[in-house]
Amino acid sequence: MFTRIDHVGIAVEDIDAAIALYDEQYDLELVHREIVEEQGVEAVLLDVGENHIELIAPLGPETTVAKFIAKNGPGMHHVAYQVEDIEAEIARLVASGIRMIDREPRTGIRGSRVAFLHPKSTAGVLTELTEPAKDH
Numbered sequence: 001m002f003t004r005i006d007h008v009g010i011a012v013e014d015i016d017a018a019i020a021l022y023d024e025q026y027d028l029e030l031v032h033r034e035i036v037e038e039q040g041v042e043a044v045l046l047d048v049g050e051n052h053i054e055l056i057a058p059l060g061p062e063t064t065v066a067k068f069i070a071k072n073g074p075g076m077h078h079v080a081y082q083v084e085d086i087e088a089e090i091a092r093l094v095a096s097g098i099r100m101i102d103r104e105p106r107t108g109i110r111g112s113r114v115a116f117l118h119p120k121s122t123a124g125v126l127t128e129l130t131e132p133a134k135d136h
Contacts, residue, residue: 001089002081006130007045007052011065011077015042015057022046022053036109041065043109054080054109078116080128086113089129093117105131 012018022028028046035042040063041056056077058066068077083089086105094100099118108114111133119126 002083002129004082005051006080006082006128006132007054008076009054009056009078009080009128010075011069011072012055012057012074013069015044015055018055018057019044019046022055028053032110034109035059036107038107039064045109078126078128080114080130083129083131086115086129086131090115098122111135 010018019030023030023046028048030044031047031052032045033042034044037059039056040059042059043057044055045052046055056065058064058069060066061070065077090100090103090105094103099121100115101118102115105113105115108128108130113131113133115129117127117129
């Protein structure tokens with residue numbers, strides 16, 4: 001079961017310029033920044049109430065996010081829903097006919113466990129499940 005919207009992911013070309021926009025112009029607090037090698041991105045989280053905006057910049061031209069930007073330009077990349085048990089949620093979605101990109105969780109920002117649903121099964125929206133690390 002989805003428990004809440006965790007974050008909206010925004011693909012950006014220049015992470016520092018994007019941080020300046022969201023922090024200085026929108027007055028959103030930068031709360032975390034890290035390289036997520038497994039996903040090929042540098043990611044930052046900015047607080048919006050109990051939710052986040054996640055800015056993601058590709059680490060190289062062959063990454064999924066770089067290909068997304070090349071095809072679509074910078075902008076909204078995905079919506080992430082928080083779940084309590086990611087394996088159970090993947091199993092439930094697969095059983096209901098949802099096409100998954102990830103059938104096994106992978107590592108996300110701040111040690112979370114994440115899995116992506118294919119946009120062809122979600123009305124064209126790349127959708128992420130995220131199970132926060134136990135210490136966050």
